[in-house]
Amino acid sequence: MRRPRSPGLRAGITVSFTLGATVLATLAAIGTHAVTREYLLTQREDTAVRQAFVDASSVRDGLRTSGVSVTDVLGAVAPPSGSELLVRRDGRWYSGSLQVGGDDVPTALGDAVASGTAGVTWTRVDGQAALAVGVPLPGVGAEFYEVAVTTELERTLVAVRNALAAFALSTAVGGALLGVWASRRAVAPLHAVARTAASIAGGELGIRLPPTSDPDLATIVGSFNSMVDALEEQIQREVRFSADVSHELRSPLTTLVTSVALLQRRRDELPPRSQQALDLVARELDRFQQTLDDLLELARLESGAAGRPRVRTGATSLARQALDASGRPDVPVRADGPGALVDVDTQQLARALVNLFDNADRHGEGLVEVGVQCTGDRVRFLVDDAGPGVPPGERQRVFERFARAGSRGSLPGSGLGLSLVAETVRAHGGTVRCAASPLGGARFVVELPVAPAPAGAAGTAAPAARVSGERA
Template identity: 50%
Template sequence: MSATGMGRVVRARGLRGRVVLAFGVGALLVSAIFAVLTYGLTQSYLLTQREQAVVRQVYIDANFLRGRLETAGADMPTVLTASTPSADATIVVSRGGRWYSSSLEAGRESLPFALRAEVESGRPASMRTRLGGEPVLVVGVPLRAVGAYFYEVVPLTELQETLRILGTVLLGGALVAAAAGGGLGVWASRSVLRPLNEVASTAAQIAGGQLDTRLAATRDPDLATIVGSFNSMVDTLQQRIQRDARLAADVSHELRSPLTTLVASVEVLNTRRDELPQRSRQALDLVTGELERFRNLLDNLLELARMDAGLDPRAIEPLPLADLLGHTLRRSGRSPDLLVVESDAKVNGDKLMLERMFGNLFDNAEIHGHRLVRVRLLADTEADDRVLVLVDDDGPGVRREDRERIFERFATGRTARRSSSGTGLGLALARETVAAHGGAVWCTGRPEGGARFAVSLPRVQP
């Protein structure tokens, strides 16, 4: 694998994987370097000691053979028979152009040519080679006094076996060290990631609306600053959210009294509508519509302020969702025949909040689509513990890039009639309400054309 490919693999791993990999590879590299150095130094030392011992023994054997050959009438085969080389060693002698060997396994052909040339030039020499697939050490000594060249072939099989065992032990040690390094990496990564996981868990709870959640105090001096800064940041954030929520609630509450007065006054005018001129009736209709829009805006603002303050749904009870949807349709003046029931699921929730939420979705279908065409209640095929409500309209639909933006507060658009839209809080309030009930809401396209809003809520298990 190339360095670029390896880099991509490493980056693709999580932080814990990278820590474990770093510890494991680091331990393997250190142990491998140590094993190679140990093996190299040991091999060099043992070979050197073995070679020195063999050379000393060869000189002893050569002096013994020279002494026997200097005796008048000495016979070479007899002398070789009388020689007692070390165990498994073989003596090869060249004298007068003839070659003699103490074993049938080694002879002139077994001796490296370069070694023979060196010895025949009058200098002793040694060389490691292989004979019959086994390592051997060949030492040659010139015997000028008797006109002979003495060679001794000593096997190194025992030394090779020792080095093989040593290599196996060192390799096993390197693998064990790498495994230990990986285990240490797992422990270290858990120790390092535990505080991060606690921060992530706490942040998720805060994002879910539990603004009172804080990181636990720690005695670790390296983490104390982070914990303190995080908790201080959350305190500031909570105070700002609560301050903004109180401001919205106070403003909405202060506006409710004059709004009530205006609504009452307009209702009085509506009771005498027939006495007004045509232009005055048109102006009255305009004021009535804007007051209704203003009243909805205040109601939505108060509800959002309540949710921003971290207040949970008030009256949680098991609710038959089909009955709730039918009641909401009738209350808003729509036909209950729009409801298609494919599940008799119940949900735990606040009836008033859920009615307001579904009412906002129905109003949205009327305002931004041509009309509300169907409300479908069915079981979620992807999650047995949830139920789906699909709200369909036959309008122009919602562009893919706007399907998330429309749930933002005050995100308004053009209605199906090309007039300005409503308050821009209905869908935002719907998302907040669904989230408070442990569900989710999203927008998609209707297969037949138009927009579809899907609400997923946890169902009450039978």
């Protein structure tokens, strides 16, 4: 079962800022709305009660006048806009309009006023919120009610609610934008570390993180640079040790080669068993010399030595020269598209290609074809053999030093050929990999950057030196 992918650091920071801003804005909006609503409702109730007592006083004075009907008294009172007046006297309801009647007065309010207590309550009239105030008028044997529709208050509360919602939404958006900005600032040092680490992994051991005035990052920068310094020193020490050992072995090796050469001149004078031993020593000495040469070349590549200058040459021409120099003039070179130019050390790269050719002959039952493909800013050299191929699990390991995949361990070779190919290609800014060939065997793909040459410029083919390669 595939594990769900966790969000990245930038996404986590952005989400945290967004959620935090949303929660705070929501809580602030809810609290503000509750306080504002309570304040407006209280103010509206106080205003309605004061107005109701004023109007009740006018109605009471009017009812004390003999011969005046309740309807005339209600008509003489001018209530505020949106308010309606009602009077209950002797069990009968009187209203100042046809829109509001006794049925619109809440029962609880009517019972309270009938018992001699003034009261106020919220109700609904024709689906709209209204405030009903009741005032007993014992002096005239009546009950006064004033019902005020609070449509303007509802509109005010809706406007406040919408404004607070817009505030909460804009705060959440602002929190998200702030989170994006903060996440970029937070991971910028990590990106600098990642770029520097990638450059170091690519062989640029001299690169360091720039100094910083940030006290929180100064320790990290210093520790990283110290680690790289120690790593570079250790690598250089190992490279020097390998080079020193290889150079120290050259003197005794030269002596052995000279001695064996002398014995080879007088081979016919030796008995058969001595001749066999001499042949065995000669073969192993050749193998040892090739291994030493490969180790020296690997040490030089790893140390980043400048070596010979790069030459701009055609990729197809380079492949053809490598085949001719290694004694394989009959192997076809298949080029797809126009010839591409590459800036390479022709001797180094030719040796790497010959190592691949020898690998195909030794372990792949023969070199079949060499292809050259150019795609965009990259050029590929394809080396196909006729063997059984390399198992997928071994395709990466074959480029390790002294690695012998499958039957390779039973065949001669130093085990450094393919590792030397990998180091050479890497030094040229390219990659090498092993894959399955459409022809049935193994395919080794060397990919190099195309030289930045003007359109139509012809490559200058450098003469290829006579090279040989040791197979892994």
